[in-house]
Amino acid sequence: MISDSATRIALIYPELLGTYGDGGNAIVLAQRLRWRGLAAEVINVPAGEVVPGGCDIYLLGGGEDAPQVLAADGLRRSTSLLRAVNEGAVVLAVCAGYQVIGASFPAGDEVHDGLGLVDVETRRSFDPADQPAPPRAVGDIVVEPTSDLGLPVLLGYENHAGRTRRLAGGRGRPLGVVRKGVGNGTIDQTDGIVDHHVIGTYLHGPVLAQNPALADLLLSWVHGPLPALAEPAEIQLLRQARLRALDVAS
Amino acid sequence: MPGSDDFTVVGASLGVAPCGDVQGLCNRRDESWHADEAMTTPPPRRFSTRTRAALAVEKLASSASRRLGRGSGEMIGGKLALQVSPRILTEVAAGRMAVCVSGTNGKTTTTRLLARALGTLGPVKSNSGGANMAPGVLAALSRPPFDAAAALEVDEIWLPKVARQILPRAVVLLNISRDQLDRSNETRRIASLWRELGADLPAATVVANVDDPLVAWAASGWSNQIWVSVGQNWTADAMVCPQCARLLHRNSSGWWCDCGLARPEPIVAVTGPGELLWFGRHIRASIDLPGRVNLGNAAMAAAAAKLFGVEVADALAAMTGLDDVQGRYQEVELGESGVRGRLLLAKNPAGWVEMMELLNTAPARPVIIDFNSQTADGRDPSWIWDVPFERLAGRDVLVTGERKEDMSVRLAYAEVPHTVHPDAESAASTVFDKTVDVVANYTAFRDILGRVAPVGTTR
Numbered sequence: 096m097i098s099d100s101a102t103r104i105a106l107i108y109p110e111l112l113g114t115y116g117d118g119g120n121a122i123v124l125a126q127r128l129r130w131r132g133l134a135a136e137v138i139n140v141p142a143g144e145v146v147p148g149g150c151d152i153y154l155l156g157g158g159e160d161a162p163q164v165l166a167a168d169g170l171r172r173s174t175s176l177l178r179a180v181n182e183g184a185v186v187l188a189v190c191a192g193y194q195v196i197g198a199s200f201p202a203g204d205e206v207h208d209g210l211g212l213v214d215v216e217t218r219r220s221f222d223p224a225d226q227p228a229p230p231r232a233v234g235d236i237v238v239e240p241t242s243d244l245g246l247p248v249l250l251g252y253e254n255h256a257g258r259t260r261r262l263a264g265g266r267g268r269p270l271g272v273v274r275k276g277v278g279n280g281t282i283d284q285t286d287g288i289v290d291h292h293v294i295g296t297y298l299h300g301p302v303l304a305q306n307p308a309l310a311d312l313l314l315s316w317v318h319g320p321l322p323a324l325a326e327p328a329e330i331q332l333l334r335q336a337r338l339r340a341l342d343v344a345s
Numbered sequence: 346m347p348g349s350d351d352f353t354v355v356g357a358s359l360g361v362a363p364c365g366d367v368q369g370l371c372n373r374r375d376e377s378w379h380a381d382e383a384m385t386t387p388p389p390r391r392f393s394t395r396t397r398a399a400l401a402v403e404k405l406a407s408s409a410s411r412r413l414g415r416g417s418g419e420m421i422g423g424k425l426a427l428q429v430s431p432r433i434l435t436e437v438a439a440g441r442m443a444v445c446v447s448g449t450n451g452k453t454t455t456t457r458l459l460a461r462a463l464g465t466l467g468p469v470k471s472n473s474g475g476a477n478m479a480p481g482v483l484a485a486l487s488r489p490p491f492d493a494a495a496a497l498e499v500d501e502i503w504l505p506k507v508a509r510q511i512l513p514r515a516v517v518l519l520n521i522s523r524d525q526l527d528r529s530n531e532t533r534r535i536a537s538l539w540r541e542l543g544a545d546l547p548a549a550t551v552v553a554n555v556d557d558p559l560v561a562w563a564a565s566g567w568s569n570q571i572w573v574s575v576g577q578n579w580t581a582d583a584m585v586c587p588q589c590a591r592l593l594h595r596n597s598s599g600w601w602c603d604c605g606l607a608r609p610e611p612i613v614a615v616t617g618p619g620e621l622l623w624f625g626r627h628i629r630a631s632i633d634l635p636g637r638v639n640l641g642n643a644a645m646a647a648a649a650a651k652l653f654g655v656e657v658a659d660a661l662a663a664m665t666g667l668d669d670v671q672g673r674y675q676e677v678e679l680g681e682s683g684v685r686g687r688l689l690l691a692k693n694p695a696g697w698v699e700m701m702e703l704l705n706t707a708p709a710r711p712v713i714i715d716f717n718s719q720t721a722d723g724r725d726p727s728w729i730w731d732v733p734f735e736r737l738a739g740r741d742v743l744v745t746g747e748r749k750e751d752m753s754v755r756l757a758y759a760e761v762p763h764t765v766h767p768d769a770e771s772a773a774s775t776v777f778d779k780t781v782d783v784v785a786n787y788t789a790f791r792d793i794l795g796r797v798a799p800v801g802t803t804r
């Protein structure tokens with residue numbers, strides 16, 4: 096039985112937006128609540144169904160071109176996600192999901208409309224048309240988070256062809272500055288966007304597994320200050336191992 | 346070759362090095378400069394001068410590189426020969442009974458099973474060592490007899506290029522799932538390449554897995570099909586119609602799309618443990634390799650062998666007795682502890698789900714998970730979050746490998762208690778059981794195989 100007070104985490108279209116183990120973010124969020132004695136409910140939203148309103152956290156993952164377009168089409172048919180966001184719901188969108196929550200993104204030879212939840216747009220390249228498209232960004236990525244978020248350095252992996260920039264005069268600020276890797280791939284060397292409780296990033300897949308503080312930040316947006324957590328030692332051991340392997344000072 | 350960026354070489358060095366002969370053991374140590382079989386059996390006169398020269402180059406380069414201890418000499422020889430004679434694959438494959446086997450999971454095993462089945466008709470050449478790009482395929486075909494049948498494992502991306510030159514009589518298409526996400530992340534693109542290949546091989550028959558929509562769509566464009574149902578545990582990579590990009594419908598009996606694409610009716614199917622539907626009748630079928638997944642591989646191989654006149658009973662009999670494939674399913678001594686490990690390879694989510702099924706059919710042994718993320722494994726370990734590790738709860742789980750911390754965190758969130766160890770041998774030394782299962786991904790598996798001895802042998 097899920098109590099009425101359970102935190103509801105919606106995993107949006109995992110069949111379409113789940114190429115890189117993105118479902119891991121739902122596992123991490125739910126488990127970190129349960130470890131604190133708080134109830135959590137993960138709601139799988141199958142592709143083709145209307146996204147339920149009233150969830151606390153919405154997760155969007157990565158996907159190949161055709162599934163990404165299908166997901167964007169499906170999401171645009173309903174305003175429930177937009178309404179939830181306006182009411183303060185938390186969104187974490189990674190990789191293709193990040194592109195989908197922006198204004199527009201490329202797939203195949205076309206540019207498709209996104210959801211417009213955040214003021215970014217994605218293209219293969221923003222260089223002059225006569226320039227060859229930049230190579231796919233594939234590899235480890237390290238991001239120094241925007242300081243007011245109060246987060247330690249973000250670790251992850253990226254794999255995307257698109258380049259993403261903020262719309263002129265748009266809302267929101269970058270998630271952080273890229274120390275290793277490509278991220279948004281724009282001249283300001285940033286990655287992602289944060290606008291109120293919506294985060295988009297190229298740190299793909301189960302990004303919260305390596306960044307427990309980011310997971311707790313999202314949860315604190317729902318709950319306010321969280322009870323302390325005696326988390327399994329493995330989680331910090333992983334961060335230490337990755338920081339060593341990537342030769343990054345924490 | 347840890348950390349190498351050359352996937353070809355990494356692939357070639359998995360386990361026993363590749364060799365052209367099917368009958369288990371490679372006799373390459375007996376080969377030498379003077380006892381050169383190519384000298385006693387010259388290449389057929391139908392070969393062009395270029396190809397004859399290329400074969401000589403291949404022979405020289407591979408034995409030289411082997412003598413220098415570089416390992417996979419065929420790869421270097423094969424690469425050189427392809428440069429000397431670009432048409433060499435077509436020439437050395439001409440006139441043979443040839444089958445190409447491709448797919449994300451199971452191609453090495455299926456190729457070995459197929460080679461055994463074709464072996465009932467005469468000599469067979471095969472790249473049984475996992476060297477599955479053009480140089481490895483060439484190496485398998487560059488030694489006499491030049492009219493031997495050929496059972497060829499071919500990398501998914503390389504298949505169109507290789508098969509257009511080999512012109513095989515049959516092509517076995519197993520499955521397409523995400524693997525090595527940072528190498529090629531477009532499953533539909535592979536399906537599309539395979540579909541286009543069919544148009545260029547009008548005389549070939551495709552033996553195709555109906556339970557994988559990507560494979561079925563690719564194969565439905567070919568002139569001749571044998572549809573096989575092997576069952577599929579992993580559907581996450583085929584939710585979107587490869588033909589029209591709409592969402593597929595699924596139920597227990599299959600899958601279909603509003604555009605009309607649907608699961609073809611299979612003429613061969615795995616219908617239960619030890620049971621096949623075989624061209625209209627139900628037959629008992631078993632091989633020594635464990636699990637439903639391997640019976641499916643055997644069914645695919647037997648269906649291809651049937652095209653050459655091999656009876657299914659003979660094919661299955663020949664496949665029985667194969668109990669390890671490049672070390673997979675083999676039992677080894679794990680260090681000095683006296684603990685034996687059954688080696689299992691799982692290099693992507695689909696493979697892990699298959700292995701879970703195998704783990705659960707055995708008595709609940711401890712499981713050692715050995716996990717790396719080198720180039721050949723895919724640098725990105727994210728995919729472990731797609732594997733339902735929760736199913737290992739209640740089992741003794743031990744973790745090792747270069748990315749053991751990632752695996753450990755995955756298990757922690759799955760609430761599977763486990764211990765972490767520097768290597769598989771030291772993990773084994775901590776268990777009380779006599780036998781454990783070891784599930785490793787690509788380079789981890791290769792490295793274990795390089796360190797341990799099979800049960801009953803001394804090193």
Ligand SMILES: [Zn+2]
Nearest residue numbers: 586589602604
């Ligand atoms: Zn369709």
